[in-house]
Amino acid sequence: MNLTAKRFCIRNAHRNSQRSGNADSMMKWITFAAICIISFSPACKKAADIPGLLFSDPGEHPRVTRSSPLPGQNGVALDTPIFIEFDRSMDRQSVQDSFSFSGTASSEGEFRWVGNRLYYDLDKPLSPGASYELTLGKNAMDKDGRTLGIPYYLSFYAGSRVDAPVIESMTPAPSADSAPPGTAIEILFSRSMNPASVVRAFQISPAVEGAIEWENQNQKLIFMPYRALEVGRSYSAIIAKGAKDTEGIEIANRFSATFQVGDDFDAPAVVNVYESGNPVSISDNGTGILKNSKFTIEFDEPMHYKQTLRATSIRKRDGGPALNAQLSWSENFKELQIDPSEPLEPETEYRIRIGTSATDQAGNRLEDVFTLDFTVDNSSGGFNSNFLSLLRVKKVYPGDIEELSSNQTEITTVELPSAYGGGWSAIIQLEFSHPVDTSSLLPENVTISSLAGSFSGSVHIKSVEFDGTESFSGNIVRLELRNLFPNLYRLRIRGSRSGVRSRGRTGELSTWMSDDRVIYFRPAEQ
Numbered sequence: 001m002n003l004t005a006k007r008f009c010i011r012n013a014h015r016n017s018q019r020s021g022n023a024d025s026m027m028k029w030i031t032f033a034a035i036c037i038i039s040f041s042p043a044c045k046k047a048a049d050i051p052g053l054l055f056s057d058p059g060e061h062p063r064v065t066r067s068s069p070l071p072g073q074n075g076v077a078l079d080t081p082i083f084i085e086f087d088r089s090m091d092r093q094s095v096q097d098s099f100s101f102s103g104t105a106s107s108e109g110e111f112r113w114v115g116n117r118l119y120y121d122l123d124k125p126l127s128p129g130a131s132y133e134l135t136l137g138k139n140a141m142d143k144d145g146r147t148l149g150i151p152y153y154l155s156f157y158a159g160s161r162v163d164a165p166v167i168e169s170m171t172p173a174p175s176a177d178s179a180p181p182g183t184a185i186e187i188l189f190s191r192s193m194n195p196a197s198v199v200r201a202f203q204i205s206p207a208v209e210g211a212i213e214w215e216n217q218n219q220k221l222i223f224m225p226y227r228a229l230e231v232g233r234s235y236s237a238i239i240a241k242g243a244k245d246t247e248g249i250e251i252a253n254r255f256s257a258t259f260q261v262g263d264d265f266d267a268p269a270v271v272n273v274y275e276s277g278n279p280v281s282i283s284d285n286g287t288g289i290l291k292n293s294k295f296t297i298e299f300d301e302p303m304h305y306k307q308t309l310r311a312t313s314i315r316k317r318d319g320g321p322a323l324n325a326q327l328s329w330s331e332n333f334k335e336l337q338i339d340p341s342e343p344l345e346p347e348t349e350y351r352i353r354i355g356t357s358a359t360d361q362a363g364n365r366l367e368d369v370f371t372l373d374f375t376v377d378n379s380s381g382g383f384n385s386n387f388l389s390l391l392r393v394k395k396v397y398p399g400d401i402e403e404l405s406s407n408q409t410e411i412t413t414v415e416l417p418s419a420y421g422g423g424w425s426a427i428i429q430l431e432f433s434h435p436v437d438t439s440s441l442l443p444e445n446v447t448i449s450s451l452a453g454s455f456s457g458s459v460h461i462k463s464v465e466f467d468g469t470e471s472f473s474g475n476i477v478r479l480e481l482r483n484l485f486p487n488l489y490r491l492r493i494r495g496s497r498s499g500v501r502s503r504g505r506t507g508e509l510s511t512w513m514s515d516d517r518v519i520y521f522r523p524a525e526q
Contacts, residue, residue: 061149062142063087066117067134071154078126078158082109084136085117091141092118098137098148105130128159129249164252165245166190170237173304174257175333176361178264181228185237187255192218194244201243205236218246229261259361264301267367268360272298273352277507285373288380291344292509294337295352302333304359311358311366314338317349317373333361342497343509344376346387384511388502389433390493393519396478397427399526404428404519411488411520423457424484424523428491434502435474437510438466445494446479451520453487474503484523491519 066085069076082101096111101120105127112119126132136152171186172179185204195218202212202221210225229235239255272281276294297312313322324341344350354370378386393404395414404412416424441464448459460482467476479491493500495513504510 061146062090062140063148064136064152067152067154069154069156073154074156075160076126076156076158078128080126080158082120082122082134083117084134084152086142087116089116089143090118091143091145094139094141095136098140100135100137101132103127103130103132105132107132126158128247129157129162129164130159131155131157131162159247159249161247161249164249165193165243166251167239167255169306170257172259173306173333173361174259175302176259176304177302178262178360178362179229179259180362181231181261181263183229183261184225185223187221187223187237187239188216189219189221189245192216192246193221194218194246194248197242197244198239201240203238203240205238206233208235231261231263234258234260262362264360264362264364266301267364268303268358269300269366270297270354270370271300273372274298282372282374284371285375287375287377288382289344289350289374289376289385290380290382290508291346291376291385291511292507293344294339297336297338297352297354299334299336299360302361303329303336304361304363305329305333308336308354308358311355312336312338312353314340314350314352316345317351346385346511347375347377347514349373349375382508383505384434384502384508386433386511387514388436388500388511390430390513390517391433392429392431393491394429394431395426396429398425404521406517406519408518408520411522414521414523415526416484416523417526420485420523420525423482425462426481426484426523428479428481430477430479430493431469432475432477432500432502434511435468435472436466436477437501437503438474440499440501440510441477445500447492447494448479448481449490449492450485451488451490453485453522455485455487457483457485459483459485459487459489486523486525488520488522491521493517 063086064084065087068081068083084099086095092113095118099111099118099120101107101109106124107122108124109120109122112121120134133155134153136148138148138151140148166189167187168190169188172183187202189198195214198221199212202223204210204223208225208229209227210223213222213224214220215222223237236256236258239251241250241254243251274281274296275289276296282289282295295314299308309327312327314325315322323344326339326341328337328339329335330337338352350373352370352372352374354366356366356369358366376385378384390406393406395402395404399415399417402412402414404414414426416426418424443461446461446464448461450457450459462480462482465478465480466474467478468474469476493513493516495515495517497512499512499516501510501512
């Protein structure tokens, strides 16, 4: 259980046991105890003796009337006093023995009493970003020996935030093997820093003399060597612990990144682009790409990871926004993987593009914009990289089999035998190009409705049955329709990613229809 939940259990136990009447408290705490039993909360165990207290006079036990910080308070000032105040005179030794104060930073201090208030004077001020807990055990007694009965608990953090600053990037990039000899070393932090503390923690190994400047409101450190770095030598940029932000919060871990100085001033180039699981590179205007593919771009040298990421995109060839995708580097920064966040659209052309702002680790730009066009389809042996199609619609019962037109501009007359006095029943068969995922045949994905006609009655789908053809198992869907009359009806099968889908296969996710399919028909008596 987190600190907030713990504070809720104990603080509310304390308040309810001492402020409510006995009968009202019993009902509330029976409910509270049941919640604790169900949740098995360790924090609620601290209130295990609550029922025994509910039958006592609400004023019998001492209680905490005020504290600093207050329960639920966070982001407290670093000079905030720590105290708890009682509603009566207390046995001071028992209170001090029951008192606990701890934190992720130094929490040593001394006790001091002023009337009914116990101060805990810290040896050092609260540390920014540190979390603290104050607990007063239930055995704290007043002058008459009556115990608190319920522990008092609060937690808080000091300063406006608890997260430590981090180093977001460095130039030259970590592990770069071709940094220019005249390079400056730039380190970008996640927020404004205390310059003096960072300068004390900054180190270049082997040692290099130079000057330090700051940019972006003390968020970027720039180290400019007085002389060119040695070609072929590796250097390490180090930020030791002790570097602090403007609030005094230290970086969580020592930072160290190594780069090698070289004389590479040649432009980088894209060597190949591969589809996941295929060792053959994709040719421009290639076809047969599976819709759930990942793509690997191979460069001829290590690239600047951030600049190249910004310059890389995948989108539909006919335009539109870049697709959401996760981009990740290989260990040597020579291969960039593109993993789209959702399957690509079947039977659709796409383009991978890398702009000239992509650079190698020496800062050399790509000479020309790189583009690669390809088409997602089944031409290379895939199955679900074409759209799901509705091939045929037939009335198969009762009477003769009749094919219904799926042309949205046509209305098919469906002949049904016998009188329709109580409404006809019929079975409509849908034949798809792929086996259908039965879980996708939701009521909202297959609907029947009456559009026109003088006959009342609620047409509906009574049942759904699955069958197959010689080619597939599960690509036939039969709908039993009830309560049909000589009205105009519309049968709609929903397309798109959220509509009717095919079954997935090993290595391929399900596919879907590109758009809705609508069949209009009118029953008539034979």
